Amino acid sequence: MSLDPRINRLDLHRTKEGEQTSSHLITWEVFHQEKRGKQPVHAGIVHASSPEMAMLFAKEQYARRGKTTNLWVVKTSDVYTFSYEDEDIFETTPEKTFRDPGFYKVRDRIEAYQAKNKIQ
Amino acid sequence: MYGNTSLTAEEAKIMNATVEDPEKLAVFEERITRGEKIEPGDWMPKEYRKQLIRMIEQHAHSEIVGALPEGTWITRAPNFKRKLALIAKVQDEIGHGQLLYSAAETLGKTREEMLTDLLSGKSKYSNVFNYPANTWADMAVIGFLVDGAAIVNQIINSKGSYGPYCRALERICYEESFHLKQGHDNFVYLATGTPVQRTMVQEALNRWYRPLLHFFGPSDRNSQHSEKLMKWKVKLASNDDMRNQFLDQYVPKIYELGLTLPDPNLKKNADGIWEFSDPDWDEFKRVINGDGPCNKERIEVRRYAELAHRWVREALLNPKEKYAIPLA
Numbered sequence: 001m002s003l004d005p006r007i008n009r010l011d012l013h014r015t016k017e018g019e020q021t022s023s024h025l026i027t028w029e030v031f032h033q034e035k036r037g038k039q040p041v042h043a044g045i046v047h048a049s050s051p052e053m054a055m056l057f058a059k060e061q062y063a064r065r066g067k068t069t070n071l072w073v074v075k076t077s078d079v080y081t082f083s084y085e086d087e088d089i090f091e092t093t094p095e096k097t098f099r100d101p102g103f104y105k106v107r108d109r110i111e112a113y114q115a116k117n118k119i120q
Numbered sequence: 121m122y123g124n125t126s127l128t129a130e131e132a133k134i135m136n137a138t139v140e141d142p143e144k145l146a147v148f149e150e151r152i153t154r155g156e157k158i159e160p161g162d163w164m165p166k167e168y169r170k171q172l173i174r175m176i177e178q179h180a181h182s183e184i185v186g187a188l189p190e191g192t193w194i195t196r197a198p199n200f201k202r203k204l205a206l207i208a209k210v211q212d213e214i215g216h217g218q219l220l221y222s223a224a225e226t227l228g229k230t231r232e233e234m235l236t237d238l239l240s241g242k243s244k245y246s247n248v249f250n251y252p253a254n255t256w257a258d259m260a261v262i263g264f265l266v267d268g269a270a271i272v273n274q275i276i277n278s279k280g281s282y283g284p285y286c287r288a289l290e291r292i293c294y295e296e297s298f299h300l301k302q303g304h305d306n307f308v309y310l311a312t313g314t315p316v317q318r319t320m321v322q323e324a325l326n327r328w329y330r331p332l333l334h335f336f337g338p339s340d341r342n343s344q345h346s347e348k349l350m351k352w353k354v355k356l357a358s359n360d361d362m363r364n365q366f367l368d369q370y371v372p373k374i375y376e377l378g379l380t381l382p383d384p385n386l387k388k389n390a391d392g393i394w395e396f397s398d399p400d401w402d403e404f405k406r407v408i409n410g411d412g413p414c415n416k417e418r419i420e421v422r423r424y425a426e427l428a429h430r431w432v433r434e435a436l437l438n439p440k441e442k443y444a445i446p447l448a
Binding site for chain 1 (some may be wrong): 121159161162163188189192213215218219222230231232238254287288294295321336380417421436437438441442443444445446447448
């Protein structure tokens with residue numbers, strides 16, 4: 001007798017058939033949106049045969065805790081990405097500070113002008 | 121060993137003999153030294169990939185097989201509150217298995233291959249799940265101490281270098297802390313309950329003491345070190361260090377309830393290191409190689425699930441669809 005009721009109920013010790021080597025279900029990327037107004041964020045993947053099944057698994061896997069307002073699933077094969085090898089194409093972006101609001105400072109110039117022209 | 125790597129002498133030899141492109145290796149190692157994560161498309165040494173697949177896969181199998189002894193207690197939980205917690209915990213464990221399989225898949229081994237290797241015995245899972253859960257008090261000890269040990273291991277591993285594994289572990293550690301708390305709650309209730317309940321929990325502790333010492337793997341004195349795995353942040357702490365951290369955190373929580381552990385030599389020495397009797401490493405080896413009280417049964421349940429539900433999987437398969445490796 002086993003402590004596992006499934007073993008006793010199903011005569012599992014008699015199962016002798018071969019191992020599973022079937023092919024794979026489709027891979028889906030899952031995006032999780034916590035609240036209305038927030039960005040959906042990549043959460044992980046599921047394997048499923050249809051979008052409906054993927055959404056069901058996504059709910060069980062990625063919406064078990066906390067708040068969820070929506071989930072997106074998209075076939076992994078439909079997602080296009082850059083290669084990490086090309087990471088350097090983004091390298092100079094942080095240097096382009098003229099695209100940031102903090103780059104533009106005019107207070108000194110205003111004060112100098114006011115002093116020179118005696119503006120209160 | 122949960123998500124843990126221990127090498128045999130042979131494996132260590134292969135690992136040290138593998139030659140890699142020195143330029144690429146240097147870039148890879150610099151990245152890790154800077155504390156950056158490695159992502160799936162990155163170049164990585166063959167041995168890094170191989171050891172990570174082995175470790176993550178073994179960790180995934182442990183989650184799936186680990187849910188089996190607890191799953192059997194769902195129908196026998198003593199009340200509604202405990203039953204709800206246990207169902208949630210078992211569902212989490214299966215979910216953790218799924219997250220970890222996904223992480224291992226990004227390294228190039230398909231989920232089907234991993235499941236097949238579990239059934240054939242080629243892949244291992246944590247030895248601790250080859251022991252039976254005889255009473256409800258075993259549920260308390262597993263939830264509190266096995267999950268406690270797992271958290272020690274997983275928090276350390278979440279500081280590793282492989283992005284997908286770290287991301288999976290972050291989510292897992294968050295959910296595991298609920299497992300630990302509900303296990304501790306259950307443990308305290310039994311320990312502060314009737315004399316029969318106290319006896320039950322003490323006996324369960326006596327049963328689990330050795331498997332818990334085995335949990336972190338053989339002593340550093342008897343296992344192969346790999347400088348490379350440490351350098352590559354695949355392995356982040358030695359077996360003995362993790363074991364010591366576990367004892368330091370949890371033994372006081374057992375003693376504070378007036379419970380004992382079945383080892384007269386268990387004590388903390390002047391250097392803050394826990395000493396204990398030899399936990400019979402031969403037994404550990406025997407059990408990990410298949411000769412434990414529940415090895416056969418655990419695999420049988422998995423095999424049954426595969427076979428009995430094969431027709432569903434086959435009905436769902438779309439032959440026109442091709443498998444894609446997860447992106448992250």
